[in-house]
Amino acid sequence: MGRYVARRLLQMIxxxxxxxxxxxxxxxxxxxxxxxxxxxxxxxxPQVIAQLRHEYxxxxxxxxxxxxxxxxxxxxxxxxxxxxxxxxxxxxxxxAFPVTLRLAAVAFAIEIVLGIALGIVSGLRxxxxxxTGILLVTLLLISIPVFVLGFILQLVFAxxxxxxxxxxxxxxxxGQLVMPGFVLATASLAYVTRLTRTSISENLRADYIRxxxxxxxxxxxxxxxxxxxxxxxxxxxxxxxxxxxxMGGAVVTERIxxxxxIGGTIADAITRREGTTLVGLVTILVLVYLLASLxxxxxxxVLDPRIRYA
Amino acid sequence: MPDVTKTAPETGAEEAAVAAAGGPLPQPKPxxxxxxxxxxxxxxxxxxIFIVSSVLILxxxxxxxxPGWFTGADPILGDLSKHxxxxxxxxxxxxxxxxxxxxxxxxxxxxxxxxxxxSVAVGFGTTIAVTIVGGxxxxxxxxxxxxxxxxLSRLTDIFFGIPFLLGTMVVLNSFTDRxxxxxxxxxxxxxxxxxxxxxxGAVISTKQADYVVAAKALGASTPRIMFRHILPNTLAPVxxxxxxxxxxxxxxxxxxSFLGLGLNGVxxxxxxxxGGSSIRIAKWIMLYPSIxxxxxxxxxxxxxxxxxxxxxxxxx
Numbered sequence: 001m002g003r004y005v006a007r008r009l010l011q012m013i014x015x016x017x018x019x020x021x022x023x024x025x026x027x028x029x030x031x032x033x034x035x036x037x038x039x040x041x042x043x044x045x046p047q048v049i050a051q052l053r054h055e056y057x058x059x060x061x062x063x064x065x066x067x068x069x070x071x072x073x074x075x076x077x078x079x080x081x082x083x084x085x086x087x088x089x090x091x092x093x094x095x096a097f098p099v100t101l102r103l104a105a106v107a108f109a110i111e112i113v114l115g116i117a118l119g120i121v122s123g124l125r126x127x128x129x130x131x132t133g134i135l136l137v138t139l140l141l142i143s144i145p146v147f148v149l150g151f152i153l154q155l156v157f158a159x160x161x162x163x164x165x166x167x168x169x170x171x172x173x174x175g176q177l178v179m180p181g182f183v184l185a186t187a188s189l190a191y192v193t194r195l196t197r198t199s200i201s202e203n204l205r206a207d208y209i210r211x212x213x214x215x216x217x218x219x220x221x222x223x224x225x226x227x228x229x230x231x232x233x234x235x236x237x238x239x240x241x242x243x244x245x246x247m248g249g250a251v252v253t254e255r256i257x258x259x260x261x262i263g264g265t266i267a268d269a270i271t272r273r274e275g276t277t278l279v280g281l282v283t284i285l286v287l288v289y290l291l292a293s294l295x296x297x298x299x300x301x302v303l304d305p306r307i308r309y310a
Numbered sequence: 311m312p313d314v315t316k317t318a319p320e321t322g323a324e325e326a327a328v329a330a331a332g333g334p335l336p337q338p339k340p341x342x343x344x345x346x347x348x349x350x351x352x353x354x355x356x357x358x359i360f361i362v363s364s365v366l367i368l369x370x371x372x373x374x375x376x377p378g379w380f381t382g383a384d385p386i387l388g389d390l391s392k393h394x395x396x397x398x399x400x401x402x403x404x405x406x407x408x409x410x411x412x413x414x415x416x417x418x419x420x421x422x423x424x425x426x427x428x429s430v431a432v433g434f435g436t437t438i439a440v441t442i443v444g445g446x447x448x449x450x451x452x453x454x455x456x457x458x459x460x461x462l463s464r465l466t467d468i469f470f471g472i473p474f475l476l477g478t479m480v481v482l483n484s485f486t487d488r489x490x491x492x493x494x495x496x497x498x499x500x501x502x503x504x505x506x507x508x509x510x511g512a513v514i515s516t517k518q519a520d521y522v523v524a525a526k527a528l529g530a531s532t533p534r535i536m537f538r539h540i541l542p543n544t545l546a547p548v549x550x551x552x553x554x555x556x557x558x559x560x561x562x563x564x565x566x567s568f569l570g571l572g573l574n575g576v577x578x579x580x581x582x583x584x585g586g587s588s589i590r591i592a593k594w595i596m597l598y599p600s601i602x603x604x605x606x607x608x609x610x611x612x613x614x615x616x617x618x619x620x621x622x623x624x625x626x
Contacts, residue, residue: 011464018468026480139615143608145561147568148600151586159590248473252565266476267569270483278480286471 001301008297012290017070019286020279024066027275069279079283080276089280092265097284099171100261103253104246106174106181107188111242115189116235119196123231124223126201134197138190146249150183150256167258180257184249188242195238199231206230233303240296244289346546350620360616366609373426381406383420385576390415397594410594413584418594421581422602428490428577429606433560435494436501441552444502448509449544453517453536463510470503475565482571493566493573497559508551512544519543550618557610564603578603 053059060068072078079089122134141149157179158166168176203209204227212222247262254263262281269277354360373380383406392411400408406417451462469477481496482488516522517540525539566572567579568586578599585596 014464015467015471018464019471022468023472023477023480026477139608139611140604143557143561143611144600144604145564145568145607147565147586148582148596148604151582151589151596151600155589155593244473248476251475251479252568255569267479270476270479273483282472282476285473285476289471 001298005294005298008294012294015290016283016286020070020283021066023279023282024069024275025062027273027278028062028065069276073280073283079280082274082277089277092277093262093280093284096260096262096265099259100247100250100254100263102171102174103177103181103184103250103259103261104243106177107185107246108239108243110178110182111185111189111192112239114185115192116196116232118193119235120200120223120228122193123197123200123204126197126204131197134193138193141186141190144186146183146186146252147256149186150180150253153179153183154256169258171259171261180253180259183256184246184253188238188246191238191242192235195235196231199234200227203227203231229303233300236299236303237296240292240299241289243292244285247285247288346621350617353620354616357616357619359612360620363609363612363616366605367613370426370430370606370609373423374430377423377427380423381417381420383417385416385420385424388414388416409598410592412581412592412595413588418581418598421576422578422598424576425578425581425599426602426606428573428575429560429563429579429603431490432493432497432563432573433556433606433610435490436497436559437552437556439494439498440501440505440555441548443498444505445509445548447502448506448511449513449536449541451506452510452513453532453540455514459510462506466503466506466510469500470507472500474500475562478562478566479569479571482566488572488574490573493563497562501555501559504555505548505551508547509544512547513540516540516543546621550614550621552614553617554611554614557607557614560603560610561607 050059058065069080072080077090079093081088082092085092118134118138122131125131154166157163164179165176168180170176209222209226212226213219217226250259250261251263251267253259254261255267262285265277266281268274269281389411392407392415397410406420409418409422412418412421447462447466451459451466477500478496481499482493485492522535522539525535530539563572563577564579564582567577568583570583572579572583581599582596582603585592585594585599589596
């Protein structure tokens with residue numbers, strides 16, 4: 001187990017370096033300049049621009065910049081300074097990250113509870129009307145783009161029924177986060193439902209289930225323990241890779257519901273070509289994604305004792 | 311065994327045909343001589359999901375190539391005397407007034423028709439690019455294994471690790487004139503990883519098959535083994551993933567337009583994004599492109615589902 005974790009952590013290093021370098025190259029190799037962006041259309045004297053570029057280290061070769069950035073980040077947890085506002089990136093992250101984390105947590109909870117519940121209902125009734133109905137709903141949820149769904153829910157539940165507020169003004173209020181969380185979760189919710197359904201209806205035909213029923217175990221125990229434990233493995237895999245996707249997908253949801261989290265910060269950073277902010281945020285998202293997938297692999301061993309890591 | 315006598319004449323004919331073509335020995339199960347594709351096609355023809363989605367896609371393709379058949383109105387020319395306070399005339403099917411006008415007095419219906427091309431082009435273009443690039447990477451990684459596989463798999467991981475939407479946003483932001491080609495390029499740059507992974511898995515499981523070993527023993531060249539022997543047997547999962555992701559890319563293009571980083575020109579995503587600001591006064595500006603977009607994505611996802619059900623007997 002320890003050796004497996006160590007090997008996985010080592011494998012993460014090249015991926016981590018690769019992703020951060022790729023984002024770094026994309027931000028700096030493509031046209032655009034954050035310092036010029038500071039002055040708008042009028043521009044500034046070349047001396048001032050050169051001076052500022054020197055201060056931010058933008059005049060050095062790109063690989064040197066990358067090296068300095070990574071060194072500061074790993075050794076001092078210093079993610080650099082935003083050019084536009086002069087705030088340290090860690091500061092910006094500190095205020096934006098908890099907001100997105102809460103939103104993603106709400107979405108994740110909805111996805112797990114609703115997705116697995118619907119999947120179980122539909123898997124146990126495979127082929128009947130309930131099942132077909134649930135499958136059609138999931139197809140619709142996958143097909144309607146997130147921002148369309150966001151607008152529709154906003155119009156119906158906030159403007160016409162007045163059940164909730166159209167946009168979020170207090171991101172610590174979980175009541176306000178339910179609708180954005182649902183919108184963020186929809187596509188994943190549908191995938192979780194379908195995965196659970198497929199794997200349950202497959203496992204129901206397995207020999208060990210017939211044995212459990214033949215032994216006279218109550219149905220609740222057969223479904224709850226025997227079927228579920230084996231059926232959840234593919235679902236857990238999906239959920240693990242989805243944590244990172246939820247945080248990336250927050251760009252759209254946060255714009256619709258006016259939430260000031262990572263999504264908004266990233267969108268700003270992209271339009272202003274703020275390399276430091278962008279690389280910092282993406283680095284954190286990549287770390288979340290890598291750690292989540294490691295966690296998922298370790299969870300397998302808990303769910304399925306046949307899987308052991310030497 | 312009455313079954314054998316019943317099917318005997320057919321089997322004989324088939325054997326003769328196979329022998330005439332110089333093919334392999336007679337198959338062990340003569341009563342099930344249809345190929346995977348033949349089976350799949352027979353299944354597909356009976357599936358209502360396949361029929362509904364194909365009809366939808368055919369209509370979309372017709373609109374894409376011949377938008378003039380559906381409307382005579384100009385999607386770009388705005389007439390401010392007909393701005394969005396004039397409600398849609400839902401009775402006038404097919405007239406420029408049918409679905410109302412947008413903020414600049416342009417016919418929503420005409421824009422709906424002409425916007426189809428952008429979505430369909432981006433969807434098909436990205437899927438083709440992604441399938442070629444991802445397919446090649448997956449094929450090479452799976453076939454050669456070893457160091458090649460490690461390097462290509464890590465490369466795939468790197469691209470997979472960057473959130474799709476964020477990556478495409480960064481790329482598209484550096485272009486002010488975003489043509490269809492640039493949008494396709496940006497989506498493909500980050501989209502190829504899924505196909506590469508699926509292809510790699512399929513190649514690894516296929517390359518141990520006896521016929522591949524036999525082809526190698528006969529001295530077939532590497533490209534010949536890859537493309538004549540392995541490729542046909544790895545296509546099924548790749549086609550399923552490609553069809554479903556075609557729908558997803560159409561949705562992604564619209565999402566990028568919503569974020570202000572999509573195509574320049576007439577596209578559903580741009581219209582939905584513009585309509586969002588006046589959703590409380592004139593719902594139709596946003597509503598109809600949204601319906602059209604969702605239907606299109608739905609059609610391709612349903613097609614992918616139907617093809618998967620037909621190709622993968624385990625899913626039944």
